[in-house]
Amino acid sequence: MKKDTRIVRGGMNKKRNLGMVNTPVVRGSTVIFDSVAGMREAVDRAIKKREKVPFYGRRGTPTHWTLQEAITELEGGADTVLTPSGLAACTYAILGCVKAGDHILVTDSVYEPTRTFCSGMLKSFGVETTYFDPLIGGGITALMKPNTTLVFCESPGSLTFEIQDIPAIAAAAHKHGAKVAVDNTWATPLFCRPLALGADLSIEAGTKYIVGHSDALIGTICGTEEAIAGVQKAASGLGNAVSPDDVFLATRGLRTLGVRLARHQENALTVARWLQTRPEVARVLYPALDSDPGHALWKRDFAGASGLLGVIFKKSSAAAVAAMVDGLELFPLGFSWGGFESLVALIAPKESRTEKSWTEPEPGIRLHIGLEDTDDLIADLDKGLSRFQKALG
Numbered sequence: 001m002k003k004d005t006r007i008v009r010g011g012m013n014k015k016r017n018l019g020m021v022n023t024p025v026v027r028g029s030t031v032i033f034d035s036v037a038g039m040r041e042a043v044d045r046a047i048k049k050r051e052k053v054p055f056y057g058r059r060g061t062p063t064h065w066t067l068q069e070a071i072t073e074l075e076g077g078a079d080t081v082l083t084p085s086g087l088a089a090c091t092y093a094i095l096g097c098v099k100a101g102d103h104i105l106v107t108d109s110v111y112e113p114t115r116t117f118c119s120g121m122l123k124s125f126g127v128e129t130t131y132f133d134p135l136i137g138g139g140i141t142a143l144m145k146p147n148t149t150l151v152f153c154e155s156p157g158s159l160t161f162e163i164q165d166i167p168a169i170a171a172a173a174h175k176h177g178a179k180v181a182v183d184n185t186w187a188t189p190l191f192c193r194p195l196a197l198g199a200d201l202s203i204e205a206g207t208k209y210i211v212g213h214s215d216a217l218i219g220t221i222c223g224t225e226e227a228i229a230g231v232q233k234a235a236s237g238l239g240n241a242v243s244p245d246d247v248f249l250a251t252r253g254l255r256t257l258g259v260r261l262a263r264h265q266e267n268a269l270t271v272a273r274w275l276q277t278r279p280e281v282a283r284v285l286y287p288a289l290d291s292d293p294g295h296a297l298w299k300r301d302f303a304g305a306s307g308l309l310g311v312i313f314k315k316s317s318a319a320a321v322a323a324m325v326d327g328l329e330l331f332p333l334g335f336s337w338g339g340f341e342s343l344v345a346l347i348a349p350k351e352s353r354t355e356k357s358w359t360e361p362e363p364g365i366r367l368h369i370g371l372e373d374t375d376d377l378i379a380d381l382d383k384g385l386s387r388f389q390k391a392l393g
């Protein structure tokens with residue numbers, strides 16, 4: 001089946017969902033068994049055989065299984081672990097691949113809280129992290145140590161938008177016996193399937209485009225048979241559980257991912273091309289633009305571009321960016337993205353980078369291009385850039 005069909009049909013199960021189209025919210029902790037033999041059988045099937053049968057609420061309910069199966073089909077993996085946030089998906093994926101004494105490689109462009117986890121808690125548990133230039137590609141071989149067990153990528157980075165050469169990185173990592181995890185939140189499994197590019201684990205902050213309405217937090221990790229088994233062990237050992245209400249919202253959001261992303265892409269391209277014509281703008285960070293340094297890799301490995309892009313100014317100042325951003329009407333200032341609405345945030349990664357210094361003028365801005373009419377979005381940005389220029393003097 002094609003992707004758009006999988007988005008709509010994936011995980012649908014008439015019998016399991018009592019005939020309902022969308023999965024009902026099945027809440028529950030305790031599952032009651034008919035007999036000791038029945039209880040033994042359920043435990044055996046759920047734990048040893050990893051079958052999706054009712055056993056205990058933390059292990060999921062039919063609400064969870066529907067989304068897990070839908071994501072597994074979309075990503076093309078063996079199974080999916082749901083997590084209570086996107087960040088939890090990143091940390092569980094890492095914990096599923098390491099033990100004390102191991103070394104991991106993490107892209108320097110990684111989502112900041114993932115970095116905080118690696119440099120802090122992971123380090124205190126005896127796992128060492130080396131950050132690498134996101135454009136390193138097959139050159140990552142030079143950073144491999146005998147105890148390197150994982151390469152963690154994020155492509156493109158959600159602040160600076162570098163596209164990583166996942167096939168080259170995966171080939172180098174596998175040669176050294178290391179696994180590869182990719183934070184695929186920007187593209188979603190609709191526009192990129194990291195497992196097909198050679199990765200072992202694909203991570204989504206479902207909070208963004210899968211939920212799609214800025215009203216729930218969730219994460220997903222899909223992987224190959226071997227890689228996901230490690231993640232399942234780590235997640236269940238840590239007590240992972242996700243609210244069925246949030247899973248319901250994610251499944252509901254998933255069904256319209258195709259049409260939403262098509263519109264996000266169309267709108268983002270329109271706004272990106274307009275921004276490129278502006279005298280204040282040095283670069284628009286958006287891999288779908290011909291001029292983007294990651295364009296060739298994006299064209300090779302991605303089926304589309306989502307609605308998140310960056311803007312680097314020729315000359316910038318905190319006051320000028322504040323003058324622009326504070327007066328925007330259709331771009332409220334906020335963390336996160338991936339909902340139906342436009343948003344703005346600032347780009348200032350200089351301080352957190354350690355491997356490849358970020359030399360662009362700071363601050364830049366990050367725009368999430370929502371589903372509004374682009375005429376209105378552009379008019380709002382146009383007024384904002386006038387305020388920017390005036391404040392810059």
Ligand SMILES: *Cc1c(COP(=O)(O)O)cnc(C)c1O
Pocket residue numbers: 085086087088090111154158183185186205206207208217218219336
């Ligand atoms: C938002 C985000 C996360 C974290 O997701 P939460 O649900 O907010 O915890 C992880 N990775 C990327 C790339 C993100 O943009």
